[in-house]
Amino acid sequence: MDFLMAGHSQFKNIMHRKGAQDARRARQFAKLIREITVSAKTGLPDPAANPRLRAACAAARQANMPRDTIERAIKKAAGGAGGDDYVEVRYEGYGPSGIAIIVEALTDNRNRTASDVRAAFSKHGGALGETNSVAFMFDRIGLIRYPTAAASADDMLEAAIEAGADDVQSTDEGHEIICAVENFFAVRDAMEQKFGEPEAAKLDWRPTTTTPLDEEAARSVMKLIDALEESDDVQSVYANFEIPDDVMQALSA
Template structure:
């Protein structure tokens, strides 16, 4: 289990019902509002908004909720969210990047720092670990989209840079600036993606043993449970044996 695919795997580990749908919709709505505010409120004219809307649709977010989130971008007196990134180390020396959208930096920083410190981690300064990651586009498809060869050929034709296929999903990596174009091209051959977003791809993975794995996952869960946190990335890798012991 590698860091970039952690979110889907942890959903399987905890069970889909364990995720609070309202909290998930809140995070998706916040990203839609920020994307609409930063560009045109039309998804066809705003690549970031289109990706945010597609992500919301993939999670079965109602159309009315999506439209309200877009409308909030132009509403007077609406929340003004700021993009913030936190970097640090988790148990076992794992590098962790946390991306957040917040209207209160002090609150978010305190919550993130607490999640790190209570679970054997240390929050560092900006740039502390991001040099060990590449900023790229990540498009994910379920295994049902096709076998590894079919997905690889489709991704190559669409202009992707790398493909990682596993039992549950296909992860298609693109250059950061090509995410929108590659995602659109893939729709023609593979259909709509489960998700398409900017991501942090680790240059080197760190193997996490059983002693540190449970604490690391607890830290990640604590971070993701925070309303302000949008995504959590790490350079960790866990063997199937360790995952099986964690249940």
């Protein structure tokens, strides 16, 4: 009987985990569709002529979004159907252990989003700050990522510099090309012509310094970040912490 119960609870865990993964995937798709909608409305509804839309479509493909879902979202945005008028907003604040956090959102209701974000901060030991209260601790950059197999570190560096990038960091995990925001689309297109579609290409907030967290602090900070990411309006969350390997292992145990 005990064995059956254990098996049953494990099955429940698997189902729960699958349910959580499905929910996360649905949330990710919703966020990507929102970005596609905004990109298609702020420029031409043609990825070839709209760099931001091209980036949004590439991100959607990376997340295995079906092509017809992507095309439907572009068509809908181009037709101006529905009340999907989103504005871009940014929130800044501090999490547990004084961690600096930047939250980017696309919203059709600023009051709802502000109140969701404020509630997440206060419930999880953080505090929402004024605009620019933490942004000075981050650099705004363009980031393009390729897998290690795409090219040797030397070839990647040479191509990136030629394309107008500022730096390349090559590790066992892959190549990260860093460039100025204003050069992002040009660098990405040049790299794509040479090495194919990147694994990821986006504008990023990169912390200038990071704070290592112990297990307890890491759990608190991750709870806040999870709560923020659960909001449909929140597109991205950036923070200036790092989790040492031993703490990461303890967290995932």
